[in-house]
Amino acid sequence: MEDKARKQNKRSLIIEAAARIFATRGFNSTLMAEIAAQAGIGKGTIYEYFSSKEDLFFSVFEWFVEKTQAEAKVSISALGGSASERLKALNDALLRSWLDMLDMYSLVMEFWSASASSKMRQRFKQAFREGYRDFRQIVSALLRDGIETGEFQPEVDAESVAAALVGAWDALLLQAWFDEGFDPLTTSRRFMAVLINGLVSKPQAI
Amino acid sequence: MEDKARKQNKRSLIIEAAARIFATRGFNSTLMAEIAAQAGIGKGTIYEYFSSKEDLFFSVFEWFVEKTQAEAKVSISALGGSASERLKALNDALLRSWLDMLDMYSLVMEFWSASASSKMRQRFKQAFREGYRDFRQIVSALLRDGIETGEFQPEVDAESVAAALVGAWDALLLQAWFDEGFDPLTTSRRFMAVLINGLVSKPQAI
Amino acid sequence: MEDKARKQNKRSLIIEAAARIFATRGFNSTLMAEIAAQAGIGKGTIYEYFSSKEDLFFSVFEWFVEKTQAEAKVSISALGGSASERLKALNDALLRSWLDMLDMYSLVMEFWSASASSKMRQRFKQAFREGYRDFRQIVSALLRDGIETGEFQPEVDAESVAAALVGAWDALLLQAWFDEGFDPLTTSRRFMAVLINGLVSKPQAI
Amino acid sequence: MEDKARKQNKRSLIIEAAARIFATRGFNSTLMAEIAAQAGIGKGTIYEYFSSKEDLFFSVFEWFVEKTQAEAKVSISALGGSASERLKALNDALLRSWLDMLDMYSLVMEFWSASASSKMRQRFKQAFREGYRDFRQIVSALLRDGIETGEFQPEVDAESVAAALVGAWDALLLQAWFDEGFDPLTTSRRFMAVLINGLVSKPQAI
DNA sequence: CATGAATGAGGCTTCATTCAT
DNA sequence: GATGAATGAAGCCTCATTCAT
Known part of the structure; x- marks a missing residue:
């Protein structure tokens, strides 16, 4: 039990070290030796926990997704008020949490790239597909909620707005x-004002 | 004159062959030999036109940007009608032209990845920064136009909506x-309906 | 300690293997793969000890200089008798030790060539300059000794004779x-007889 | 006839251009393209006159040997006076003519290196062997002359002294x-004084 | 378990040489 | 004859992975 925990810890240690290096150097330019050095362990030890560089990279991806989803869920569960207010609050929470780790954003691009061309592209693509689907669903649920309570117009297609958002x-x-x-937080707030206006206003006859 | 044209042609030939391979394999898994084979020339010939694999990749990037921008400009110049109509038409035109080359979309991800971690990250980042800036400006000009004619509400922040759009x-x-x-065209149209409604409707007092 | 010694040993192993190949093929025709095979190790292993082919070549040079200088110093320290006798003994000792490794003489020519044109020419030139200077000083010290004891004529310019010798x-x-x-040992002995005669004989008035 | 002369001229043009580049870059680092540029002709043209880079290099060697031998012969034919005086004059003439083209001396080292390791080593070695033999013979003839006239001691071995000189x-x-x-001219003069003293002085009984 | 020295497949790049114009 | 665009064989070096300690 204790052993398993220690093993888990070292695994996390390696993953976080790898995340830092992958974020700065990118997948291809990252050397296994650098990761080992960053984690303060021997090169060979990485292979006790991961079968290959690609495997480690995918594990970093999983760790990253889990981490960001957890944060998003926390944000969402804390929301209260009208649908509009919750939407604005979600916008703020998400952008804030991402801005806090903008230096890790390059990891996302590496993941995108991996989904396009790496040997593991199928695994990445599927994870992205599912990740986006889940996220769209959370947002569209919020929108549907607003429609049902009459706050948003019934003509609104919740799925589409969620996807675009x-x-x-x-x-x-x-x-x-x-x-x-470029200031994404302010930009997003001003954009949200227009979008929410579009959600709540009765469509003009054309 | 003819010589220069022939040289230009071969350059394009190589770039387009490279684009195809980079799109399917990604930068790192692409072999210079494959590109040469795809272009129907000898390996060494590539180096008569490009100094390195990275240089070729960046040239593919430039070619790609130019190509897509040219298409976008054509779409935009052809727009007519009200601001709302032009916005919808732009939405359709852009998505259609991109959907036509969705198989090339992986290239974009490679470019993003390169901007995050390759040795040429500065060159890529700058090009992306400028590309996005230009594109935002085109869209925000259209929005400002709508505001000036009174079609869109004066409270709208054209820059922010353009960036988000x-x-x-x-x-x-x-x-x-x-x-x-996932059907991006339909999704975008339904989203645009809401957004445009937000642009034209008088904001609700809250 | 043992580790360091093993590392040192492998370095020497590679250097001596490289020396053999460089001596027979020359710098440019020598393949890193050949050196590895000759040393009985993998190609990549060489790069654990030397950063490049040029670096290895220069290390062979340093090893060679050290080796031959060590032999020369042993020869010189063992000298006894009059200055003339020591000069003759030095002549014999040096030529004999070099003749023992005449098959390595081609290395010297490679070093000369490297000092004339390789990227490392400055490093080689400096080492040669200093090597010759040291060697001239050893011989001129011996000559000055003979002059001071009255065995050689005071008109003799020790530096010049040393350089020519x-x-x-x-x-x-x-x-x-x-x-x-061509027999360099006999030739040198007969030449030394004349030169020593010139050192000890009172110059003829002309 | 005129055609042949023009062909000869272009051949020389290429050889002299090649000599300059080989002298500064060395054989291996020299590009055929550089030689062509230096000669002001097209790359392909070199192959009209020489079958390969090695062939051109050997031709440069032949040209160089011929050139320096011609100069040496002129010097020697102009000599007069006693054997000692002729020896001193030869020393001066040779060193002066070589010092005038010390920047070409790196070529000699390239030739040495080629004789040690290039594919043409046999051709180079033979040429050097014969060149040295000829040169030794010229000098030893001069020495034997001095012995025969009684100016130099009969015990002197002309061959050996010539080789060493x-x-x-x-x-x-x-x-x-x-x-x-380092000043080779002064050095050589001071050395010659001692050597000539050895040649003319009656050997001391030992 | 942990290590890091050793490995060698693999790929970018160079450049002498060719040959169509 | 002259040219230089095209070629592809060849070789240095990298680095993920292994395995003896």
Whole structure:
């Protein structure tokens, strides 16, 4: 039991060391030796816990997804008030938590790239597919809630808005990654104002 | 004159061959030999036109950016009607043109990854920063136009909506890349309906 | 301690294997793979001890210089008798020790060539410059000794004779390298007889 | 006839261009393209006159030997006076003519290296063997002349002294190549004084 | 369990040489 | 004859992975 815990600890130690290096160097430029050094262990030891560099990378991915999802769930569970208010609060919570670890955002790009071309692309693609689906569902549930209570218009397609919103959050962070002068939090708030207005306002006859 | 044209042609030939291979294999798994074979030339010939694999990759990036921007500009210049209509048309045009080359979307992910970790990250980052900036400006100009004509509400922050919209397009395609069952065009249209409603409707007092 | 010794041993193993191959094939025609095979190790192992082929080559050079200088110093320290006798004994000792490794003489030519044109020319040139200077000093000290004891004439310029003598030894071996029928030991002894006669005889008034 | 002359001219043009590049870069680092550029012709043209890089290099060697031998012969034919005087004059003439082209001395080292390891080593070795033999013979003829006229002692072994002298000249230039502060002309004169003293003085009984 | 020295497959790149114009 | 674009064999070096200690 204790043994298992120690083993778990070392595994985490390696994963977090690897995450740091992968984030700065990228998958291909990262050397197993660097990860070992960063973790303060021997090169060979990594192979006691992971079967290959790709396996380790995928484990980092799983760890990362779990970590960010956990944070997102915490944010969401804490939401209260009207659907609009919860939507705004979610926007703030998500962007804030991501901005706190913007230096880790390069990891996301590595994961995207891996989903496009690595040998494990299928595993990555599936995880992304499911991750996005889950996330869209959380958001669309919130939207449907707003529709059911009459706060949002019944014409609104919750799924579509959820998908676009999830995408917008991702891509605002991407733009922030590229452009240090870009402020995604303020941008997202101003955008949310318009979007929420669109959700609550009766569509104009055309 | 003819000589220069021939040289230009061969350069393009190599770039397009490289784009295909990079898109399917990713940067690192792509062999220079494969590119040469794909282009129907000798391995050494590539180095007559590009100084290294990285240089070729960046050239593919430049070619890709130019190509997609050219298409986008054509779409935009053809727009007419009200701001809302132009926005919807732009949405359709962009998504359609990207969906036509969804198999090339993995290239975008390779470029993102390169911007995060390759030796050329600065070059990539800068190009992305400028690319996004340009694109946001085109969209925000359209939005400001709508505001000035009174079609859109004056409270709307054109910059922020443009940034989120540009991001949403990107990220809807990303979701489509991960999920074959996801229909980004329909999704985007339904989302646009809500967004445009938010742009034109007088904000509710809260 | 044992570890360091093992590491040192393997380094030497590689250097001596490399020396053999460089001597027969020359720098450029020598393959790292050949050296590894000759040393009975894997190709990659060489790079655990040397950063590049050039680095290994320079290390062979340093090893060679050290080895030959050590032999020369042993020869010199064992000398006794008059200055003339010591000079003759030095002549014999040096030529004999070099003739024992005439098959390694091609290495010297590779070193000369490297000092003329390789990327490391500065390092080689400096080492040669210092090596020749040291050697000239040893011989000129011996000559000055003879002058001070009155055995050699005071008009003798010890530095100049030392330089020419050192050069003659080198170049006699060079001629022996080119011409198997050339006997540098006998030649040098007969030459030394004349030179020593010139050192001890009172200059003729002209 | 005119055609043949033009062909000869271009051949020489290439050889001299090649000599310059080989002297500065060394054989291995020299690119055929550099030689062509230096000669102001196209790369392919070199192959109209020489069958390969090695062939061109050997032709440079032949040209160089011919050139330096011609100079030496001119020097020698101009000599007059006693054997001692002719020896001193030869020393001066040879060193002066070589010092004038010390920047070409690296070529000699390339030739030595080629004789040790190139594919053409046999051709080079033979040429060097014969070159040294010829040169030794010229000098030993001069010495024998001095012996026959009674100016030099009969005990002198002309062959041996010639070999050592020829070697000393070579090696003094070598030392000058390595050490800019080394003055081979003065050194050689002071050495010659001692050597000539040894040649003319009656050997001491020992 | 942990280690890191040893390995060798693999790939980018160079450059002498060819040959169509 | 002259050219230089095209070629591909060849070789240095990297680095994930193994395994004896």
